[in-house]
Every structure is written in C-alpha cells, then in structure tokens.
Amino acid sequence: MLALRLFLALIGILLVISLLGYAINRDPRWLRLAGLGFKGGVALVVLLMLIYVTERLILVL
Numbered sequence: 001m002l003a004l005r006l007f008l009a010l011i012g013i014l015l016v017i018s019l020l021g022y023a024i025n026r027d028p029r030w031l032r033l034a035g036l037g038f039k040g041g042v043a044l045v046v047l048l049m050l051i052y053v054t055e056r057l058i059l060v061l
Contacts, residue, residue, distance in 0.1 A: 007044055008045065011037050015038060015041070
C-alpha cells in the first residue's frame, strides 16, 4: 500500500516536471509524457480505491 502511494507521488512529480519542460521548450513530447503520467496516476488511484473498497467489504462481511 505504501509502495502504491510512493508511485503516485512519483507520478505527480513527473507531471510537474513534464509540464515545466513543455513550458520551457514547447516540445510536444513533454505533453505526451505528461499524458502518460496522468493516465498512470489515474490507474493507481483507481487501484487504491478498489483496495479500499475491498477492505471495507471484507470488514463488513
């Protein structure tokens, strides 16, 4: 669980760096990297929420 949160923090850092790189260079490759980072971040958030819901369901049952 901690590893997923660390990956989420690293993806957030990657997003900030890639958007700053695009602001400086205006190279579209930075936006592609930001898009991939955003998709990865959303996937990790969904995974964390699924784990949370599963834990809550197990506690209820």
